Amino acid sequence: xxxxxxxGSGSLMIDRDALNLCKLRAEAIKNxxxxxxxxxxxxxxxxxxxxxSCEADIGRLAASKLLAQALSLSKKTWGVxxxxxxxxxxxxxxxxxxxxxxRFSDFWDKSRAEAIAMERIxxxxxxxxxxxxxxxxxxxxxxxxPSCTEFANENCARKILSALTxxxxxxxxxxxxxxxxxxxxxxxxxxxxxxxxxxINDKKRYAxxxxxxxxxxxxMTATLGDAHPDVGQIAxxxxxxxxxxxxxxxxxTMLKTARKIFAKNFGANxxxxxxxxEELSRVLYLRELKL
Amino acid sequence: xxxxxxxxxxxxxxxxxxxxxSLFLCQNAYSASNQLVKDQFEILFSNSQFESSDRLxxxxxxxxxxxxxxxxxxVARSYLNAMRSATKWAxxxxxxxxxxxxxxxxxxxxENDVFRLEVAARGIELNTALAEFTVADHIYQQTLQNVVKNxxxxxxxxxxxxxAQEGSLRRQMRHWDRYLVxxxxxxxxxxxxxxxxxxxxxxxxxxxxVAKVFDRNPLRDKLLAQARPLIEAxxxxxxxxxxxxxxx
Numbered sequence: 001x002x003x004x005x006x007x008g009s010g011s012l013m014i015d016r017d018a019l020n021l022c023k024l025r026a027e028a029i030k031n032x033x034x035x036x037x038x039x040x041x042x043x044x045x046x047x048x049x050x051x052x053s054c055e056a057d058i059g060r061l062a063a064s065k066l067l068a069q070a071l072s073l074s075k076k077t078w079g080v081x082x083x084x085x086x087x088x089x090x091x092x093x094x095x096x097x098x099x100x101x102x103r104f105s106d107f108w109d110k111s112r113a114e115a116i117a118m119e120r121i122x123x124x125x126x127x128x129x130x131x132x133x134x135x136x137x138x139x140x141x142x143x144x145x146p147s148c149t150e151f152a153n154e155n156c157a158r159k160i161l162s163a164l165t166x167x168x169x170x171x172x173x174x175x176x177x178x179x180x181x182x183x184x185x186x187x188x189x190x191x192x193x194x195x196x197x198x199x200i201n202d203k204k205r206y207a208x209x210x211x212x213x214x215x216x217x218x219x220m221t222a223t224l225g226d227a228h229p230d231v232g233q234i235a236x237x238x239x240x241x242x243x244x245x246x247x248x249x250x251x252x253t254m255l256k257t258a259r260k261i262f263a264k265n266f267g268a269n270x271x272x273x274x275x276x277x278e279e280l281s282r283v284l285y286l287r288e289l290k291l
Numbered sequence: 292x293x294x295x296x297x298x299x300x301x302x303x304x305x306x307x308x309x310x311x312x313s314l315f316l317c318q319n320a321y322s323a324s325n326q327l328v329k330d331q332f333e334i335l336f337s338n339s340q341f342e343s344s345d346r347l348x349x350x351x352x353x354x355x356x357x358x359x360x361x362x363x364x365x366v367a368r369s370y371l372n373a374m375r376s377a378t379k380w381a382x383x384x385x386x387x388x389x390x391x392x393x394x395x396x397x398x399x400x401x402e403n404d405v406f407r408l409e410v411a412a413r414g415i416e417l418n419t420a421l422a423e424f425t426v427a428d429h430i431y432q433q434t435l436q437n438v439v440k441n442x443x444x445x446x447x448x449x450x451x452x453x454x455a456q457e458g459s460l461r462r463q464m465r466h467w468d469r470y471l472v473x474x475x476x477x478x479x480x481x482x483x484x485x486x487x488x489x490x491x492x493x494x495x496x497x498x499x500x501v502a503k504v505f506d507r508n509p510l511r512d513k514l515l516a517q518a519r520p521l522i523e524a525x526x527x528x529x530x531x532x533x534x535x536x537x538x539x
Contacts, residue, residue: 023526042341052461084381087420229467229505265467266507275506 025050041077044070048088210250213238217257232261240279248287255280332372341379348372361396367406370396371413378417386417403441408434408448415455424463431456450479457497470501492521 029046036042047070051063067088074085217238220231236258242251259276266272332351335344351369361367370393377386393410400407411434418427434452443449453476460469477494480487495518502511 045341078381224465224468230465233466233505262505266505271508271510272506 039073039076041073044074044077044084044088047073206245206247210238210242210247213241213250213254217254227261227264229261229265232258232265235261236276236279239276243279243283243286246286248283252280252283255283329368329372336375336379341376344372345376345380348376361393361400364406367393367396371410374417375413378413378420381420383421390414390417402437403443405443405446405448408438408443408446408452412448412451412455415452415459419455419459419462422462424459427456427459431459444479445483447483450476450483453479466501466504470498473498473501488521489525492518492525495521 025046029043029050032040032042032046047066051066051070071085071088074088078084213234217231217235220228220234224231235254239251239254239258242248242254255276259273259280262270262272262276332344332347335341335347348369351365352373355363355366355369358366361370370389374386374389374393377383377389390413394414397404397407397410411430414430415427418424418430431452438444438449438452453472457469457472457476460472473494477491477498480491480494484490495514499511499514499518502508502514
């Protein structure tokens, strides 16, 4: 298993300390495998433990591989719709969510069957599974959906919105979780299969994303307050997305919101603030180039 | 006549003494037995021997069911262990029932009673597993108020509460709130369990993960630098333990 962690992390950065910690925990897995056998339900617990606690340092691909093992074992032991399976699934999605979606596309594209199984769970509507629906699974499912292959942004958006609706029903309109979800979904709608989109659809699609991002920031502010760093984080993600899509006015507003919040929380010289400054200077540069 | 009365009183006193003694012994036996059940369950549970801990919890619950007097420590402990086990095995109906019984049963306990914190911690875990995040947050906030009001920050049960809330916030992806709870956890560990290198190292690494989310790299580096010697020491000691074992 240690080999798996190390091999799985590939070119990703490995932090030695964190890896040592993972090794300690991987020992526990080896012991359980030895004492209880490779199919012991206890392994689920430990695979999830190693993957989630070490995820940031072993890399999300390695973490998601461990979680995939846990998921497969959980499905076998408890069944697809069992809450434990759903919880593992949630962890798996958390592990691969947010950044670097392309890095994981291979992994997910290979898992078409998995994606379809997940879609089934998602539409069963269990709250924890909505977590998955929200963050990364639906775009992967929709990528496999023939109706999403051509100019089908409306269709994909509808599916994603239906997951959002369910999440709002489960957690309420102003749950911080729903706000995070809205951002992720919006970004997904703007990112997934963009190469398949006709340029004519871009304006409409981008408007939808910006609207969702703004709403997410608003909801998050309503629940956590306008100075909470998580609000800043959402604003930053939306801002970067906008910047890469050349929606410079929106990007600037969102990045400035993020900067203000981060500076208030961490100080003007913090690396998080400096990171946003870099993004902002890029916006200014792009504006000068009139892109 | 007076002598006869005195004799009667003396006789009654003599009768009361053994009664008091037996009551005292009974109380002690109760708490000793309670401690034993707690320890047995904890050892099994923390060593991931969940099947055994589940069997133990079920057996103890069967023994005390029907009494349902939560003033008696062993009754409350048996309910709590059974609830924890039911949560672990996703037997939600059982876990919810046991949780409700406990919440109702401890209402009349003193505000200073740290058992309330332990019940709250397990309640947060259960509600997190059920994705009832609002309920979990509510339990945490209410209990935290009680902790501050009654100065219970030094109790190990407070640590359990922080741990449960941290798990809940992780699941909710409320990164910064999670960081703040991790900070509290670290503070507790440094003050009351400073030799627990693995746990302190783990907490630092988790904090560094949150710092990474916010691109706060100097903070992340600082946290990892603190974690490094702790993790290395723990890893080295485990390695040497294994070497000793293999030589044996």
